[in-house]
Amino acid sequence: MLDIRTATSHFPGIGRYVTNLASALAEQLRPDERLTLLGHPAQIERFVAEQRASVISLLCDDSPFTLQQQWRIPQLLRAQRNTAAVSLYHSPYYLMPYRPGLPTVLTFYDLIPLRFPAYVSRRARMLFRFTAQMALCTARHVIAISEASRRDLLATFSVSPERVTAIPLAAEARFRPQPRAAVEHVLARYSLPAEFLLYVGSNKPHKNLVNLVHAYAALPPTAPLLLIAGPWDARHPDARQAAQQLGVSERVRFLGIVDDKDLPALYSGALAFVFPSRYEGFGLPVLEAMACGAPVACSNASSLPEVVGDAALLFDPNDVQALTEVMQRLIEDAALRQRLRESGLRRAGTFSWRRNASATLDIYRCMADIDA
Structure with missing residues (x-):
């Protein structure tokens, strides 16, 4: 039973x-x-x-x-x-x-x-x-x-x-690379640009969004939009406050809960997926992102290294500068993104x-x- x-x-x-x-x-x-x-x-x-x-x-x-x-x-x-x-x-x-x-x-x-x-x-x-x-x-x-x-x-x-x-x-079978038309439909639905960095998850403190915002703020002003998607707990407003204090609130968008059926296209359309969590029992969003063909960077904490294997860039979740450098590499290096995309799809296929x-x-x- x-x-x-x-x-x-x-x-x-x-x-x-x-x-x-x-x-x-x-x-x-x-x-x-x-x-x-x-x-x-x-x-x-x-x-x-x-x-x-x-x-x-x-x-x-x-x-x-x-x-x-x-x-x-x-x-x-x-x-x-x-x-x-x-x-x-x-x-x-x-x-x-x-x-x-x-x-x-x-x-x-x-x-x-x-x-x-x-x-x-x-x-x-x-x-x-x-x-x-x-x-x-x-x-x-x-x-x-x-x-x-x-x-x-x-x-x-x-x-x-x-x-x-x-x-x-x-990851569920629906998490797979989406056709360009499906991606464009979802981008239009949420008024998103063609290029963006993506995080999917809650804003609970262990998710480490404050460090993500600080790391993003150190990128050049021309960096793609940072999109933070997932349920928002008003008891933990620190990440939104950090974006305002650092002057990047116009370039960090808190999307809130995304319809489940739109998630595969959102992952597929991301320039890269960034997951700075300090602790996970597993880390399903990372696997979903890889299954959809998104290049992934995630923290080296708890279960995440065993989920991604060698198919993602890893960083110390407490090292803001390291996170900035990882995002910069992903933004600038198209060949790196393609390698991560291919290795991520292979890795996701083992689950x-x-x-x-x-x-x-x-x-x-x-x-x-x-x-x-």
Whole structure:
């Protein structure tokens, strides 16, 4: 059973993970296997309409965050186990029902609340640590979304290494180089110039946008527009304030949330993609950008080097001058951009949801054999 209750707009990253995983799992089931989804009626109806008959559903109106789930979900799972309908439960979030009554798999993403305590309340940090530790103790096996995430988990919590497997994420199939007409349509829709540097992601402090703006401000005034696309949290206005103070507010555009269907063309149209994050569990925007043929420069922090391999320019996220120099190279060197474009496409091709689901199924099957 895969819990898809987090497939909502409140969890864009986790929602994307769980829906892509569910689709890829459904395509690889053996004749004697079936995938059971636990979710809200609307989530289930949308998914089952697109999938094979091997996918069945259990409707559940409980949020993953209510106390009610602590007894409702285990009750439901035990009933399924008693009828041999379900053999394991996979939670894609660190809030797991207590004593679920089935062997469990947990997906673990990152340690942002603990790595950046200055930006998270003490209560939130304590709650994260407690609930994560409880979920990790409950889970028979844990899936980390990168080797860096796995190392963080093992260094922070009491978990046996053999219980944790790193299975990398992937870009969706729609992220691929777009035709020029599609790119021009999106550029016109957002009133964008032909050349621009692109960042996609939130403005949370660990994303390091203040350093990105400072590095950009050191470029010549003729540098292409810097486009910052993604959800804007008004609690963190520092990057916008920095652009105003440095006199580049006319050349740094904060686009806000971009329609998902426009992202592939936006990546494809970028002169280069720049990602200065100080910490990522995986770093999906970097992979999406490479899959769309954008030359990529990203920080050398956490999981990013393992995602990009040798297909991107790396820099220290705390070195503003180094970031300026990297952007200058990308702007001036067309041959470099072409090399990065080609190597990025090759690198992105090594990641797929089919591979992710296959590795996940291996864990499911191993657990089912042990429990048989």
